[in-house]
Amino acid sequence: MGVAPARKALGRALIFLGPPGAGKGTQAKRVASQYGVPHLSTGDMLREHVAQGTELGGRAKPIMDGGGLVPDEIVLGMVEERISRPDCEGGFIFDGFPRTLAQAEALNRILDRQEFGRPAVIYFRVADDVLIRRLTGRRTCKLGGEIYNIYNHPPRVDGRCDNDGGELIQRPDDRPEVIKERLAAFEKQTMPLVGYYEALGVLEPVDGAAGISDVARSVAGILSRIEAIN
Ligand code: AMP
Numbered sequence: 243m244g245v246a247p248a249r250k251a252l253g254r255a256l257i258f259l260g261p262p263g264a265g266k267g268t269q270a271k272r273v274a275s276q277y278g279v280p281h282l283s284t285g286d287m288l289r290e291h292v293a294q295g296t297e298l299g300g301r302a303k304p305i306m307d308g309g310g311l312v313p314d315e316i317v318l319g320m321v322e323e324r325i326s327r328p329d330c331e332g333g334f335i336f337d338g339f340p341r342t343l344a345q346a347e348a349l350n351r352i353l354d355r356q357e358f359g360r361p362a363v364i365y366f367r368v369a370d371d372v373l374i375r376r377l378t379g380r381r382t383c384k385l386g387g388e389i390y391n392i393y394n395h396p397p398r399v400d401g402r403c404d405n406d407g408g409e410l411i412q413r414p415d416d417r418p419e420v421i422k423e424r425l426a427a428f429e430k431q432t433m434p435l436v437g438y439y440e441a442l443g444v445l446e447p448v449d450g451a452a453g454i455s456d457v458a459r460s461v462a463g464i465l466s467r468i469e470a471i472n
Contacts, residue, residue: 251469252277252333255325255349255358257340259435260366261428262421263373263380264450268389269366269461270337280329284317284339286387287324309415309423311431314344322352333358341432346439362468363439364461366450370425377421381410395454 256273258266267283274281288306291299298320302312321339324330340346353361368376379393381401385408390397397403401410415424439445446468448460 252279252335254333255353255361256333256335256465257361257363257439258335258337258366259363259432259439259445260450261368261370261373261432262424263376264366264368265376265454265457266337266366268454269364269457270335271387271389272458273461273465274335277333279332280334281337282321282324282330282334282339283337284321284341285337287320288312288317306415307420309420309427311341311427314342314348317341318345318348318352321349325352325356336361340435341428343434343438346435360442360444363445364464365436365439365445365447366457367447368450372451373425374418374421377416377424378418380416381412383408384411385409 258270260266270281270283288299288302292303292306293299298316302316305312317339321336325334340349349361353359375393376391379391381390381392381397382388383390383403383406385406386403388403388405388408389395390403390410397410402408403410414420436445446464448457448464450457452460
């Protein structure tokens with residue numbers, strides 16, 4: 243009988259930064275399971291609030307439906323509460339957070355308070371035409387959240403998840419008119435974070451236009467390098 247390999251330690255906040263459709267969610271899910279740490283998608287948390295009909299969800303829904311960004315204080319409150327839970331002690335992965343300079347600065351203060359050091363930031367670079375194709379083709383499993391793409395990563399059976407047979411649905415904000423707004427919000431409000439994290443010396447770019455396994459290899463390479471340095 244083999245001995246299970248020891249889990250690698252993350253021990254930090256890892257941020258997946260990039261435009262919508264860059265593959266952050268797909269890669270974050272993989273890395274989170276490799277390291278046994280939570281995958282924290284603020285988009286998923288907000289969709290959960292909407293689905294449960296909370297007051298916060300009610301405020302966020304019209305903004306999300308239009309492709310804009312939910313106010314910083316809503317997102318920050320949600321994030322600070324989430325990372326103070328015990329399952330985050332060994333580190334965690336942010337997907338889709340921070341998205342504004344104010345969120346990035348507030349996150350640094352939160353990480354200091356909770357005695358995490360500097361975050362590591364992986365920046366997924368992808369051209370707009372590739373993003374649009376990915377977003378319009380994206381389908382998500384209603385049960386487990388597994389992500390597919392009807393063009394380049396289709397499920398084995400049309401409309402059904404390979405893992406659990408769950409129904410595959412299209413996010414309401416993956417419609418072309420909303421995609422345009424989301425890409426504009428990224429350019430205007432999130433792009434400045436690239437310079438911000440570069441100046442802090444923690445930005446690691448990857449070519450997010452490559453296939454899923456190639457991007458996964460680049461991400462793994464960066465993570466081993468970071469582990470070796472620290
Ligand atoms: P995502 O699933 O990351 O594409 O997020 C879906 C939507 O949720 C976004 O278009 C925003 O409206 C909202 N959202 C998610 N994360 C954030 C964030 N960090 N700041 C503001 N709004 C967010």
